[in-house]
Amino acid sequence: MLPVPDEELTLATAVHRRLREDILAGRLPPGSKLKLRDLTGCYGAGASPMREALSKLAAEGLAERLEHRGFRVSQAQPAQLAGLIRSRVLAEGAALHDAIQHGDAAWEEAVLLAEHRLNRLARSLHPARFLANPEWEACHQQFHQALLSACQAPALLAFCERLREEAGRYRALSNTRAYPDRDVAVEHAEIAQATIRREAGRACALLAQHYERTGRIVGTEMQAVRGNEPAHADGTAPRGP
Structure with missing residues (x-):
């Protein structure tokens, strides 16, 4: 696997922070789809740093990875x-x-x-x-x-x-x-x-x-x-x- 460029890691960190804040504040409601195409436009990041940010959110339990269907905000139970x-x-x-x-x-x-x-x-x-x-x-x-x-x-x-x-x-x-x-x-x-x-x-x-x-x-x-x-x-x- 090729290493991720430093600038993409930095952007992924910034996007992760913004997404995390929006999830915790309820601006991204539980269960809502996190569509890569929509997110790249809203958050001003490319697909690679966005996937990195979403993967980190999934590791934290704030997002769920859907098999072959991307991500969604974790449900609130x-x-x-x-x-x-x-x-x-x-x-x-x-x-x-x-x-x-x-x-x-x-x-x-x-x-x-x-x-x-x-x-x-x-x-x-x-x-x-x-x-x-x-x-x-x-x-x-x-x-x-x-x-x-x-x-x-x-x-x-x-x-x-x-x-x-x-x-x-x-x-x-x-x-x-x-x-x-x-x-x-x-x-x-x-x-x-x-x-x-x-x-x-x-x-x-x-x-x-x-x-x-x-x-x-x-x-x-x-x-x-x-x-x-x-x-x-x-x-x-x-x-x-």
Whole structure:
């Protein structure tokens, strides 16, 4: 096999990053076909770096290779979501426990500041219906990262971050289920307070409940969508407008 030129590897890396972001953000829905001809035009890359990027996504579990038919975005299954939530609970619980053991005053201040910034923002940009606020989403990510930031196990933190990204893909599938019936501001405040009080058991339990509640909401939405939208003849889910 001939070696792949460096410029193609660089382009494949850039395209992989963009495709990955679009999948995790829900812009490329689960089950949607990843047609090489369409992708090369949309992402400005040739067939060779695009295939390299798609192969890497398949290795990561974000894409599926269809025999003789290219690729598609991996399906999102309720059972996979349940396993993901359980993994987050276990991994982030361990990371938070370690952070509480090793965190200093600066870490405490960072947690409180992140929670304060998040609490000041509206989760929805529309008062009557849910319209995601990108600034809230960014601060939400920063809050959860701040909680774990004093953990002394870099590999564990990297694993938690990978799980967080994958969970974001599932969250993007739900629309209004979590709003406005759920007071996430109270949940975040309780987690933050238990954390800075060094109440490791309570903080980890609250974090677990936070993720499990999200899992139930998103899982319910996924089941509703799967029940209301028939699959195409090739087994892929219908795409949104």
